[in-house]
Amino acid sequence: MKLFDFSEGRRPIVVSLPHCGEHVPETIATRLASGAAGIPDTDWHLRRLYDFAAGMGAHVLAATHSRYVIDLNRPSDGSVLYAGKSNTELCPLTTFDGAPVYREGQQPDASEVAARVDRYWLPYHRRLEETLGALVAEHGVAVLIDGHSIRSRVPRFFDGQLPDFNLGTADGASADMALAEAMLKACTAPPFTQVLNGRFKGGAITRTYGRPGMGVHAVQIEQAQATYMDEAPPFAYRPDLAERAKPLLQAAVQAALDWIDRHRPL
Secondary structure: OOOEEEEOOOOOEEEEEOOOOOEOOHHHHOOEOOOOOOOOOOOOOHHHHOOOOHHHOOEEEEEOEOOOOOOOOOOOOOOOOOOOOOOOOOOOOEOOOOOEOEOOOOOOOHHHHHHHHHHHHHHHHHHHHHHHHHHHHHHOOEEEEEEEEEOOOOOOOOOOOOOOEEEEOOOOOOOOHHHHHHHHHHOOOOOOOEEEOOOOOOOHHHHHHOEHHHOEEEEEEEEEHHHOEOOOOOOOEOHHHHHHHHHHHHHHHHHHHHHHHHHOOO
16 A cells, blocks of 8 residues: 555645554554554544645645554654653554553564654655755745644643644744744634644644755644544544635635745745
């Protein structure tokens, strides 16, 4: 099976969807605990939610394998992403609700984790790095939008209900503030709530590739799943909800494109 899906665009913008994959190889699936077999922590339906992006000229990179195989938005060395807060691992051992991902004695050891990095993590990141490098070489600037979604209530990670749209730029390190603010403004419409650099400031992808001084501006968008789907199994897509939220995402991508047009070198 392909390790990712990639569609080439025509504008210097990349939409990365590292947690939308649902495939778990049989050699791993047979070891999963019952609570993890349904891969509940998937960023469900993001390819459908962002299906407008290619038509706007964006390059789209989407994972095919589940984050339970390997988390593409974690550093490959397994270092902690959010210091002082609850974190899931490069190869997650617990679900967002704290249940075991693997049956007892079936967790991957260090050598298996390293093999998964080589097999699954590196190809995705190579494609992302090569694409961004080529765009900067041609256009002088590129924007990376790292798209995610999560249940609106996950006590392990945050108190209460998450804002609907959570934009992150690693506290301003990964993108020009004007770009981030323009995208946030695009996501601002009733009844939705939004925040910039709140609980989700951007994961490994945003922090690694967002290098404004080198022409790459990265913004993570973490969207509450209640805005477009049922948050309980079978995690159904809700067109009646999505038709209200999706235009805001599209407006955020358009805001990024408009920013690019204003900041491309002459």
